[in-house]
Amino acid sequence: MLDERGDLAARMLSALVSDSYDVIVEPPGQGDGYWAGGPSAAISDGTIWLAYRLRRPVDQGRGYANVVARSSDGVHFDTVTTVTSEQFGSASLERPAVVPLADGGLRLYVSCSTHASKHWWVEALDLPSGERRPVLPGDEATAWKDVVVRRDDDTWRMWACRHPLDGGDDEADRMTSWYATSEDGLAWDMTAAALSPQPGTWDARGTRIASILRNGDGWWAFYDGRASAAENWHERTGVAHGTAPDAFAATGGPTPAGVTVRYLSVVGLPDGYRLYWEASRTDGAHELRSAYVPRSVSASQS
Numbered sequence: 001m002l003d004e005r006g007d008l009a010a011r012m013l014s015a016l017v018s019d020s021y022d023v024i025v026e027p028p029g030q031g032d033g034y035w036a037g038g039p040s041a042a043i044s045d046g047t048i049w050l051a052y053r054l055r056r057p058v059d060q061g062r063g064y065a066n067v068v069a070r071s072s073d074g075v076h077f078d079t080v081t082t083v084t085s086e087q088f089g090s091a092s093l094e095r096p097a098v099v100p101l102a103d104g105g106l107r108l109y110v111s112c113s114t115h116a117s118k119h120w121w122v123e124a125l126d127l128p129s130g131e132r133r134p135v136l137p138g139d140e141a142t143a144w145k146d147v148v149v150r151r152d153d154d155t156w157r158m159w160a161c162r163h164p165l166d167g168g169d170d171e172a173d174r175m176t177s178w179y180a181t182s183e184d185g186l187a188w189d190m191t192a193a194a195l196s197p198q199p200g201t202w203d204a205r206g207t208r209i210a211s212i213l214r215n216g217d218g219w220w221a222f223y224d225g226r227a228s229a230a231e232n233w234h235e236r237t238g239v240a241h242g243t244a245p246d247a248f249a250a251t252g253g254p255t256p257a258g259v260t261v262r263y264l265s266v267v268g269l270p271d272g273y274r275l276y277w278e279a280s281r282t283d284g285a286h287e288l289r290s291a292y293v294p295r296s297v298s299a300s301q302s
Contacts, residue, residue, distance in 0.1 A: 007297070008273075009220060009239045013253055015291045016237060016261045016277055022075050024276065025052060025067075025288040033057030035286035037278025038095030038146075041265040048074045048267060050276065051098035051108055052288055061085070062092035066110055068127070074267070074274045075290060081127060083110065088123065088132075091115040095146045095263055099185065101126070107185060109135065111145035118165055118172035120145040124186055133186055141166045146263075148209055149185065156182040157245060159194055159209040159221070173232045175206035177223065179246035195223060195240055195248040202227050202254050203238060209248075211266045215241070221248050224262040234280070235262040260286060271295055 015021075025036040038053035048071045055063040065084050069077035085093050090112035097109040106127040113120050120143040122136040136144035143163040150157050158180040163172050179194040195207045203225025211222040219242035224235035238253030255261040260280035267274040272294040278286050 008293070008295070009222075009252055011297075012222070012264075012266070012273065012275060012293050013237065013239065013255055015275060015293050016264065016279070017255050017259060018291070021289045021291045023287050024050070024075065024077065024290050025054075027281075027285040027287055028054050028056060030283050030285055032284035033060070035278065036288045037286045038263045039265045039276040039278065039288055040095065040097045040148075041267045041274070041276045042098055042100055043267050043269070044100035047072065048274065049098050049100060049106065050077055051096040053093055053095055055092075062113070063094055064092075066093050066096040066108065068096075068098060068106065068108060074269075074292075083108070083125065085112070088112045091117075094120070097147050097149045099149050099151055105129070107149075109147050109149055111147070113145075118163065118169050119143050120163065122147055122160070135186055135188060136160060143172065146208055146210075148212055150212060151185065154183070156185040156188075157212075158182065158188060159212060159245075160190075161208045162193075170229070173206065173229050175208050177207055177209040177221075177248075192246045194242070194246045195221060195250075197225070198250060201250075202236065203250065205229060205231065206235075207240075207250075208235070209240075210237070210262065210264045212245075213266060213268070218243055219245055219248070222264045222266065223248075225254060234260045237261045237264055237277070 027034040027036045035055040040051045050069045054065045068080045071077040092113040094111035099107045108125045138144045146161040148159040177195040180188040180190045182188045205226045208224040209221045213220045221240045226235045236254035240248040241251045242248040264277040
């Protein structure tokens with residue numbers, strides 16, 4: 001279970017807005033539109049793998065790169081590879097998802113934007129082979145991006161952010177998280193909406209699952225939410241609990257208004273959790289931050 005007293009999720013939310021954190025990646029410039037973030041982290045054989053997105057302002061290239069890095073301590077990372085929007089024929093890249101493979105390689109799920117469109121699609125890139133395959137192509141009515149992927153024994157699970165395109169460009173920022181399964185991580189069966197916006201609340205405009213943890217027979221999701229289109233790019237983080245991986249309900253949060261806190265990725269360690277997230281700075285840029293949260297309160301006070 002996450003925590004016998006049920007307070008771990010609340011302590012994680014508190015860590016996201018505390019003054020105690022490490023800056024893992026600085027933004028590529030100062031001011032609005034320069035972002036380092038959208039992290040996805042995973043651990044394999046003691047190595048923490050981190051994939052993240054680099055972005056410039058809209059008129060300077062938007063999301064121009066996804067970076068994959070590795071670390072032994074979770075704080076100091078060495079870059080392994082970088083992929084660019086040009087390589088994917090994409091107008092912009094968003095948050096990647098990194099998954100260690102059984103053969104020692106990695107699979108990177110890359111969110112790609114179609115030129116002159118609100119459409120997004122997702123491709124799988126295997127490393128180091130470089131083999132690429134589309135996994136969520138979307139269509140005229142649907143854009144897919146910002147996936148969370150985990151491999152549990154023989155079952156691959158995905159939580160994908162769905163943007164509806166049938167309402168026109170002004171409505172394309174709306175988002176709902178959908179659940180899918182796969183036998184190989186490439187061909188996906190979309191099951192159902194796992195977490196949907198709640199009218200009249202802080203997440204009325206969109207709910208984007210950013211990280212998943214098991215909780216005994218249930219599930220915890222940390223998710224990004226916004227109340228209006230004006231809050232696009234400035235989401236806050238909340239918590240939802242699921243009786244199944246495709247059935248979540250909001251239970252906690254959000255983080256305070258006025259500070260962008262989004263794309264939380266959680267790595268489980270023997271005695272606690274290492275958190276990675278994207279946060280706004282006072283100059284308007286976004287940086288990639290990290291913090292450690294002990295599994296129990298007693299451990300944090302010892």
